[in-house]
Amino acid sequence: MNHLISLKKLSVSEILDILRDATRLKNGDEYKFNSNLYMTNLFYEPSTRTKISFELAQRKLGINIINFDINNSSMQKGESLYDTVKTIEAMGIHSVVIRHSMEQYYKELIGGCNISIFNAGDGCGEHPTQTLLDLLTIQNEFGSFEGLAITIVGDILHSRVAKSNAEILSRLGVKLYFSGPKEWFDDVCEYGTYIDIEEAIEISDVIMLLRVQHERHKPGQEYLMKNYHEMYGLTLDRERRLKTNCIIMHPAPVNRGVEIDSRLVECKRSRIFNQVNNGVFVRMAAIKHILQHKYGGNFIESSNKKWQSIV
Ligand code: NCD
Numbered sequence: 001m002n003h004l005i006s007l008k009k010l011s012v013s014e015i016l017d018i019l020r021d022a023t024r025l026k027n028g029d030e031y032k033f034n035s036n037l038y039m040t041n042l043f044y045e046p047s048t049r050t051k052i053s054f055e056l057a058q059r060k061l062g063i064n065i066i067n068f069d070i071n072n073s074s075m076q077k078g079e080s081l082y083d084t085v086k087t088i089e090a091m092g093i094h095s096v097v098i099r100h101s102m103e104q105y106y107k108e109l110i111g112g113c114n115i116s117i118f119n120a121g122d123g124c125g126e127h128p129t130q131t132l133l134d135l136l137t138i139q140n141e142f143g144s145f146e147g148l149a150i151t152i153v154g155d156i157l158h159s160r161v162a163k164s165n166a167e168i169l170s171r172l173g174v175k176l177y178f179s180g181p182k183e184w185f186d187d188v189c190e191y192g193t194y195i196d197i198e199e200a201i202e203i204s205d206v207i208m209l210l211r212v213q214h215e216r217h218k219p220g221q222e223y224l225m226k227n228y229h230e231m232y233g234l235t236l237d238r239e240r241r242l243k244t245n246c247i248i249m250h251p252a253p254v255n256r257g258v259e260i261d262s263r264l265v266e267c268k269r270s271r272i273f274n275q276v277n278n279g280v281f282v283r284m285a286a287i288k289h290i291l292q293h294k295y296g297g298n299f300i301e302s303s304n305k306k307w308q309s310i311v
Contacts, residue, residue: 021285057283131164132282145172151200154210
């Protein structure tokens with residue numbers, strides 16, 4: 001496998017291997033590439049967590065990062081994504097991370113380029129590394145996936161996080177539920193069952209909230225935002241009625257007071273910042289998984305476990 005475009009291309013056992021490596025890295029082991037590898041990160045859409053954690057992962061793996069500033073690149077002269085990636089490849093860069101607003105932007109690239117591509121989000125399409133970090137967060141909490149009741153709440157139609165998560169969670173034997181405005185339901189909801197938010201609160205092991213994707217909405221959907229928090233959000237009252245061990249997840253950035261009451265963002269059940277922390281380790285493990293066969297690398301058992309996860 002040369003790319004990480006979609007988790008659909010990976011078997012369950014490959015995904016569990018990545019999570020196992022991520023856990024080793026989180027527990028203090030190190031992994032370094034032997035060869036001098038170069039990567040570039042192309043973010044055509046804004047990003048905080050994904051971009052920084054990819055960079056941190058690359059540095060921890062000993063990979064050289066070549067900075068690329070979209071706003072000062074030949075993109076501004078009209079150069080296409082394809083020509084940009086082909087150019088980067090021609091210089092000998094080994095791999096590229098791409099976030100782009102176009103769904104399946106990678107299709108034309110895979111046909112014509114050899115460079116390894118990591119999909120950091122394609123429009124409303126998929127976001128495989130976000131899903132890996134979500135899986136690690138759930139695994140850290142419950143040990144396994146089979147039989148867990150997980151409800152994905154909110155803007156499913158426009159969320160690449162929901163799309164990526166739904167497919168693999170159903171493959172892992174999760175009882176999947178979807179909640180929120182029915183106008184934002186999508187084909188992906190066929191992986192699970194609709195559930196009213198009040199019922200979801202009573203039965204879920206994981207409440208996975210989604211950010212309302214205002215930037216992807218077509219005009220005419222504003223009415224759905226009226227009383228969104230009261231109708232579909234995680235209010236203080238709903239949090240009190242969650243199952244004892246239920247955890248709250250959100251890929252962030254969070255619209256405080258919309259998807260979740262601001263006072264719950266850092267509450268005991270919230271794993272929102274654990275998700276961010278896990279993002280570094282799953283991205284290290286994913287890069288290792290894709291690039292190691294091609295370029296070679298070494299796991300180093302670390303005796304110093306002090307730097308392990310702070311969460
Ligand atoms: C997500 C994204 O960009 O799809 N953010 C992230 O990567 N953590 C979710 C979102 O923006 O809603």
